[in-house]
Amino acid sequence: MSTSSAGGSDSSPAAISAVGLRKSYGDKTVLDGIDLRIPVGSVFALLGANGAGKTTTVQILSTLISADGGRVEVAGHDLAAAPQRVRAAIGVTGQFSAVDGLITGEENMLLMADLHHLPKADGRRVAAELLDRFDLTAAAKKPASTYSGGMKRRLDIAMTLVGSPRVIFLDEPTTGLDPRSRHTMWQIIRALVADGVTVFLTTQYLEEADQLADRIAVLHHGRIAAEGSAEELKRLVPGGHVRLRFTDPHTYHQAATALRETTRDDKALTLHIPSAGSQRELRALLDWLDAAGVEADELTVHTPDLDDVFFALTGETSEVNEANHTNETRESVR
Ligand code: ATP
Numbered sequence: 001m002s003t004s005s006a007g008g009s010d011s012s013p014a015a016i017s018a019v020g021l022r023k024s025y026g027d028k029t030v031l032d033g034i035d036l037r038i039p040v041g042s043v044f045a046l047l048g049a050n051g052a053g054k055t056t057t058v059q060i061l062s063t064l065i066s067a068d069g070g071r072v073e074v075a076g077h078d079l080a081a082a083p084q085r086v087r088a089a090i091g092v093t094g095q096f097s098a099v100d101g102l103i104t105g106e107e108n109m110l111l112m113a114d115l116h117h118l119p120k121a122d123g124r125r126v127a128a129e130l131l132d133r134f135d136l137t138a139a140a141k142k143p144a145s146t147y148s149g150g151m152k153r154r155l156d157i158a159m160t161l162v163g164s165p166r167v168i169f170l171d172e173p174t175t176g177l178d179p180r181s182r183h184t185m186w187q188i189i190r191a192l193v194a195d196g197v198t199v200f201l202t203t204q205y206l207e208e209a210d211q212l213a214d215r216i217a218v219l220h221h222g223r224i225a226a227e228g229s230a231e232e233l234k235r236l237v238p239g240g241h242v243r244l245r246f247t248d249p250h251t252y253h254q255a256a257t258a259l260r261e262t263t264r265d266d267k268a269l270t271l272h273i274p275s276a277g278s279q280r281e282l283r284a285l286l287d288w289l290d291a292a293g294v295e296a297d298e299l300t301v302h303t304p305d306l307d308d309v310f311f312a313l314t315g316e317t318s319e320v321n322e323a324n325h326t327n328e329t330r331e332s333v334r
Pocket residue numbers: 025030048049050051052053054055056057204
């Protein structure tokens with residue numbers, strides 16, 4: 001790819017590059033000038049709230065719908081000039097499964113092999129290999145309608161891989177899956193990348209982006225609000241805090257008065273004290289609480305994570321997320 005190609009002059013080759021991507025539906029602007037550059041063999045995660053335009057982006061980059069403006073190259077081909085070449089190089093697994101439930105898993109695979117014009121013997125070999133790789137051999141002869149959600153998703157990806165795509169779009173690949181199936185899907189995605197495949201992923205799960213993606217972009221109001229590695233994005237939000245939770249309103253108000261340098265949430269009876277969470281800081285904090293006669297019912301150390309980045313960038317808050325943070329350590333004050 002030349003240095004004049006869409007996406008800039010970075011020396012590593014880009015699997016996907018877009019400059020000034022725009023799309024509107026009626027008077028609603030969904031994409032308002034998006035720039036992307038995704039190096040070959042990396043995982044890129046596009047994050048955004050419901051309706052942010054993630055699926056629209058995937059649909060444009062995978063030739064399913066056309067953009068109103070902008071320039072895109074996928075796998076070295078100009079999207080507008082050579083959509084067939086782009087199509088031949090990519091695989092797409094959408095939010096809605098391409099699996100036909102009325103036929104077996106194996107038949108779904110052979111159908112894909114036919115669509116890719118593979119000779120019969122090659123089609124059977126590739127189908128058998130992929131069914132084996134995705135742990136679907138035992139279920140291969142059963143109708144796909146009898147498969148669990150996780151099995152269907154695995155079959156969907158296996159079908160996408162029949163054409164040996166170098167760039168794969170996965171639109172919310174783990175939505176609705178249980179934790180075990182989600183982890184299996186993550187292993188599958190990591191294995192694809194180890195083979196040199198480039199993965200463009202959309203997700204609403206920040207943990208998923210944290211686990212898988214080399215680069216993450218947050219889509220908000222039609223623009224990329226921030227882009228970087230998980231660590232870079234986490235550095236965008238203020239540092240961590242210690243959260244003290246009380247059950248008794250009287251104790252809470254006493255503590256809130258005694259501890260002035262805190263952010264208070266009178267409804268949730270919690271106090272947030274800025275802290276990086278180091279052992280030294282925590283010891284000093286506990287001494288300070290002792291000296292002030294404060295006894296919280298729960299003390300939680302909270303380091304910034306992608307949820308914080310997402311909520312800081314999109315201006316949304318969530319009590320539920322506060323409760324679900326995975327990088328908290330919990331202990332009783334006393
Ligand atoms: P979700 O996480 O809910 O799937 P998303 O980020 O993928 O959301 P899109 O599906 O890309 O969002 O939709 C972006 C916006 O464009 C939404 O407001 C949606 O209603 C609108 N939109 C999408 N497709 C069409 C269409 N064919 N006609 C009109 N509006 C559309």
